[in-house]
Amino acid sequence: MAGVPSIDHDPASYDRPAVTVDLVLMSIVDRAPVVLLMRRPIEPDLGKWALPGGFVRIDESLDDAARRILRDKAHMADAYIEQLYTFGDLDRDPRARVITVTYFALLPPDRFGDALKSSPDLTLAEIIVPWADETGGPVEVTDDSGPVALAFDHAAILGLAMLRLRGKLNYSTIGFALLPETFTLRALQDVHEAILGATLNKPAFRRRMLEKGWIEPTGIRETGASFRPAELYRLRTDF
Amino acid sequence: MAGVPSIDHDPASYDRPAVTVDLVLMSIVDRAPVVLLMRRPIEPDLGKWALPGGFVRIDESLDDAARRILRDKAHMADAYIEQLYTFGDLDRDPRARVITVTYFALLPPDRFGDALKSSPDLTLAEIIVPWADETGGPVEVTDDSGPVALAFDHAAILGLAMLRLRGKLNYSTIGFALLPETFTLRALQDVHEAILGATLNKPAFRRRMLEKGWIEPTGIRETGASFRPAELYRLRTDF
């Protein structure tokens, strides 16, 4: 979708803020939500961890900028991506007035392997949500070596992403972006539980998912388990 | 809330897009949603109706820019205001690359009187939503003299505002911004019905609103009606 402003002056007559895009790239690892972070190579907040981001070029749309940064900085191929919020307070960067449009994307965890191998300045950090339900607020982040210091107010941006994700989980197919093409109902429930930070009732979850009509059975069953194999489902593409 | 980008180059080394803020100022008149529009005084789309908007200054936050435009261009005092979405496609304005952050606000209808009197280039146009439920899409707009031609793709922006408004109506106190300080349950239901474009069941609506705990009775009753007077309620401020 594209909008057009109501302009009544020559745009060139104003000083312009810089515009950047930051990405919240999330996944689920070991039943916990994680986010891709980059170590900042320069001041300010040198050495702290930050969301991957970059400037919007004059000849690319915001969505294109988000996809370019996804590809070049986060080393990811295309993914489900969605605009989150735009941050425009003053003094967000000591060097210049910067407005940042944030996007968030969801990917299966195996999609992060190449990115993490390509650079030691990338990490997948676990998100700990210290609030419940619709409360909102900043989140905390940890990796293998303990709590992670986030640059700027990226904890608040991550909190907004978690809030949006939780809100959309039940009335959109957003959660399936974290799963491979075929999956079991148990795997789907694990994704929901990780995002919501709560355990769900199995029969009720199963009923709800099947009644939504989003998924269809493949007729194939999981293999390898030492117990009754679960049926594999896929997201329907024919609506 | 304020975010800070991940910057790894000097911001000054890039060409910068212009950034504007557009406002979707909505109300309810005669049980229909309406929006404040300005007639465009210049090309492009001269003479068409557009959302009030303007450039973001280098020394004001996005939220401050929205409030300034609300005051100066729409002639409104402060109001409940909320960021909607940011539009950043190319060629949105033939004169320059422009990124527009949209906000929407809700006001009781009497708050528009001064603004409409102050300028013949302002109008309150009725919004006709041609879709139901969560579908989304552009809306149509009419005023006393029939269908109104909207500038650019402002019909799509308005559609997004209606979608957001409908979505938040049931789990936030957003709808109360359209009512005076005290109101009857019937008036509250009229607001909900106008926004949702559907009639609601009266006992169920009343039960739901009272159970949410958002409102409290004032002990005062409506006067003037030639039938049983309704109790006046107010939005609780003590949470």
Added chain:
DNA sequence: TAAGTAAGATGCGACTCGCATATAAGGTAG
């Protein structure tokens, strides 16, 4: 062949919601 484990199904009580209907409280007309 029995035991163990998790998938998948079923039945039930609590709760919500729409709807029909009943009662209450004013004004108005005679």
Added chain:
DNA sequence: CTACCTTATATGCGAGTCGCATCTTACTTA
């Protein structure tokens, strides 16, 4: 003063949803 009109407010009931306990199924392992 009283019957009547209109809308506010309350209540009771059936359908549908959801959580939960429990039962059955299917596969591996000992």
